[in-house]
Amino acid sequence: MNRSRADMDTIARAVGVSKTTVYRALHNKGRIHPQTRERILHVASELGYRPNLVARSLRIQKTSTVGLVVIGLTGWFYSHILEGVDEVAQANQYGVLLACSYGYPEKEREIIQMLLDKRVDGLIVAPADPEENREFYEELLALQVPIVLIDRYIPGLPIDFVATNNELGGYMATRHLLKVGRRQIVFVSNGSRERRATSVVGRFEGYRRALAECDICQTVELGPGLPDILPEEEYAYNAVSHYLSQGKELDGVFAVNDDVAYGAIRALRDYGLRVPEDVSVVGFDNQDTSAFILPPLTTVAQPMREIGQKAAALLLERIHKGRSAPQQQVLLAPHLVIRQSCGARLNGS
Amino acid sequence: MNRSRADMDTIARAVGVSKTTVYRALHNKGRIHPQTRERILHVASELGYRPNLVARSLRIQKTSTVGLVVIGLTGWFYSHILEGVDEVAQANQYGVLLACSYGYPEKEREIIQMLLDKRVDGLIVAPADPEENREFYEELLALQVPIVLIDRYIPGLPIDFVATNNELGGYMATRHLLKVGRRQIVFVSNGSRERRATSVVGRFEGYRRALAECDICQTVELGPGLPDILPEEEYAYNAVSHYLSQGKELDGVFAVNDDVAYGAIRALRDYGLRVPEDVSVVGFDNQDTSAFILPPLTTVAQPMREIGQKAAALLLERIHKGRSAPQQQVLLAPHLVIRQSCGARLNGS
DNA sequence: ATGAAAGCGCTAACAG
């Protein structure tokens, strides 16, 4: 880190003025003689001066850095969220300190502690579990740490939060399956750890509500119980295959995300069922790939990049406005992208 | 940032000792009376003391933070690299300051400047362009900034670098196509900006070499020239469709990555060509999805997470060992994953 | 075994 070329003091000495004057010249603040300013600026660039932001941070008690903790990065979802956060952070001259919890609540705590020790100005986090770290978040709240949750929240805690309206998404997906005449619709989720996340729970609730509206009270869930194996496609493939091999029936699949849908479709096919003729399937996320597989996947699109942007914007607002302002819950609307995996529209793409 | 509860001075006063003693107790350094130590530790946790890492950084001239700049995060590739970096960073108590260049060389410079101002201890970067920022990197080199490049390098500059052996990957892919009897093999790349990257150039070179070995000197490249439109699937779809619509022929496709392969396959199908019966295609990256689409995609797998890990490890080594040690170029071996899109093995997965 | 004091590089209040 010792590579910086010169500090303000060096410049001051070189020009023959005081450090304060250099400061004024560099920040164009307060009265300063244009000539002096020029000389200073010239020498500064001559010496390749660059401000030491850690010194500044220490002095002004603010780092212009936000901490971002997510479950993992390999999925379509968080990648996009991250870009959204990055965009607004860059636009506001903020840095982003990133770390993954990989789904472990205790790691999440460690990471956050570390970020706090590094004195980030605020935090954006996708909590690994809705319950495990409840007390921890209560403490953060008490400490007035600016924080906004994304994708998942901690029920009952007044923390700002931005996500897709997952319940609505699940409802829309299921309604669509119902509309194309399906009645034996199963919900395929992913690993059991993920299953507890409020986002997944929301999708399931939407699914349940839609079924209930049609007087179907039995919900069938595939996934939990199986060993947690990534990749998601494989997990789903196993879940659906297992269900089918027991002689159980289904004519519709609501997959918790597109990757899961791919795995489900493959399992159906391998079992001799045609999609969409025999079974309709709808996914969640609208990955780019979903428009190009066969059959093109009907899926619930959520505005991921916007979640990231909105979360960052909200956090910056919190950081600047401070403790005031009540909790904000931003729920972004999902929308259904109809393709061919449900048979609703066998042409088009 | 003012939310910290107590500093060393507060503790010192509370216990009735000096700041230095508190320091010794907290770090368990030097001689200190066990009793005093206990008392200090107790009061510290009582007060919820947390070290101020920015103060420490200023003092010791080291931030325990690395800067990471990538092109974008929405692809399979960088997501995985990032997790690799994150893993070893966490294991070594380092933080990761992340930012995306989105492919713009000037943004890349700005970002790096900002990271340097924040005094990161080192940088990991996937340079947007092999030429545009050449001088800039020469300066960084002169300034002795610890830096390792990933995925793409700047030809001629002695900067540490870790990536897949892309030339070999391209060669393996093309050899395979040749082996299954294909002779009219086209290379489908993506946007023209990306096309300049050394990783893509490498794949192309491997493709060319394999063809040359079979006395095929004509290479055909699809992609460059078309408007740069994301998503990649769509770009590839257009490129292949356009080629086909001109009445030109092909019996093999080497796609620069799996997403491009999906788009290509779809274009072939829509044109009435069967994969793998009429045309063989091989991709690059081995995304999880590739094993589940139809036909399962034959593709060149690269060890992405390892690239991230290795890059981080190499950087930390540089940071600690300093200027010594010659440039290191780490090329990780790719391997071919044979599925069914080439027809070499119509069973299995 | 403990303490005093200096200083990392910057900002900001106060004086002139």
Add this chain to the structure above:
DNA sequence: CTGTTAGCGCTTTCAT
């Protein structure tokens, strides 16, 4: 218009 001084919270040298 410019300079002096103090201090952010920590580490480290030198005394005691």
